[in-house]
Amino acid sequence: MLKSIIAAAALSLAAGSALAQSQTEIVMQYPYPELFTETHKRIAEEFAKVHPEIKVTMRAPYESYEDGTQKVLREAVTNQMPDVSFQGLNRIRVLVDKNIPAALDGYIAAEKDFDKQGFHQAMFDIGTASGKVYALPFAISLPIVYVNLDLVKQAGGDVNNLPKSWDELIALAKKIKALGNDTNGVTYAWDITGNWLWQAPVFARGGTMLNADETKVAFDGAEGKFAINMIARLVNEGGMPNLDQPSMRAAFAAGKTGFHITSTSDLNKVTQMTGGKFALKTIAFPDVASPNGRLPAGGNVVLILAKDKAKRDAAWEAVKFWTGPNGAAIMAETTGYMPPNKVANDVYLKHFYVKNPNNYTAVSQLALLTKWYAFPGDNGLKITDVIKDHLNSIISGARAREPEAVLADMTADVQKLLPKTTGAAR
DSSP: OHHHHHHHHHHHHHHHHHHHHHOEEEEEEOBOHHHHHHHHHHHHHHHHHHOTTEEEEEOOOBSSHHHHHHHHHHHHHHTOOOSEEEEEGGGHHHHHHTTOSOOOHHHHHHOSSGGGGTOOHHHHHHTEETTEEOOEEEEEEOEEEEEEHHHHHHTTOOTTSOOOSHHHHHHHHHHHHTTOTTOEEEEEOTTOGGGHHHHHHHHHTTOOSBOTTSSSBOTTSHHHHHHHHHHHHHHHTTOOOOOOHHHHHHHHHTTOEEEEEEEGGGHHHHHHHHTTSSOEEEEEOSOOOTTTOOEEOEEEEEEEOOOSHHHHHHHHHHHHHHHSHHHHHHHHHHSSOBOOOHHIIIIITHHHHHHOHHHHHHHTTGGGEEOOOOOOSTTHHHHHHHHHHHHHHHHTSTTTTOHHHHHHHHHHHHHHHSOSSSSOOO
């Protein structure tokens, strides 16, 4: 009997050793652990069940999209990159310009019935640069409005007819602010990474960041003036406080803010933080002009950075799973993001959206989705900081009364940082 037990244990040990030797290990790294750690853990567990031959090892997460991009740029020089990296959607361009990620076109072409797994052209378009697919979208967000219905009622608003325009929202925010008791009428997460909520109101009016050949600033026209004046009105008329994003989120969750405009990615966290203290509803981003108004897709994409062919092939299997129906459904259920995968949305999450209508608000805006713009050239990241600094001069109150002058200065400063060559390469 003892011999049998020893023999069985030896066989088990040998089998485990054989599996370990036959496994291909890939290293994966992702941003924002507070949003995604549980998500990636659950997807990895499901992936291991169907791909025991691939071992996924997680590196310590990036703090943010900027942190992730900067680390990969540094690691590319020292050959220390992870095999798979999740990056901000607007950072694909800078990495492709440095020839860092692998093109996925060959893998995509080799797949049979890929569309039946929920992969479609719009997914590929999001990760396309210089005519090739370098990334697949994992978690997609759009800007939405979070509403405290209790405060709306107290201020005399109609909870069944919530604002559809900035005029209506600001007017009601002013009434909510007047309730007192340290109540905020509105907060707007203007400092979200990559100037996302600067681009949103400009794109919503049909505008662009630069002209077609990317040689000249284009946000200084009517669309940009609308956007910059709207942001100033939030401060001047809506009484918006100068808070950072965590403080905005906390104030709203504590029941102290009427309207909070931010990413749908915050939805699960905000819902948990509110703990049912008040009635929470989400509504669409205001004043998206038809027919050309759009909203920038936020969120992150997944890229393959591995140089070794075996690791690249294994990484592709992981990328397919993470962005496929199973991975996308887990992502949607554990975060506030939307899955770009059609099967996940139409089949796996059909009942989820019925039970969670606040999650469906962003999905209802999918037809408005456009690329989160990345500025060209070596100064692309610096331009982002310049725009943020100018917006801060309004939010802080220092220049809140002269928004169009701020826009003129912002335009001039960004123009100086654009590449001198005509038609920067994409």
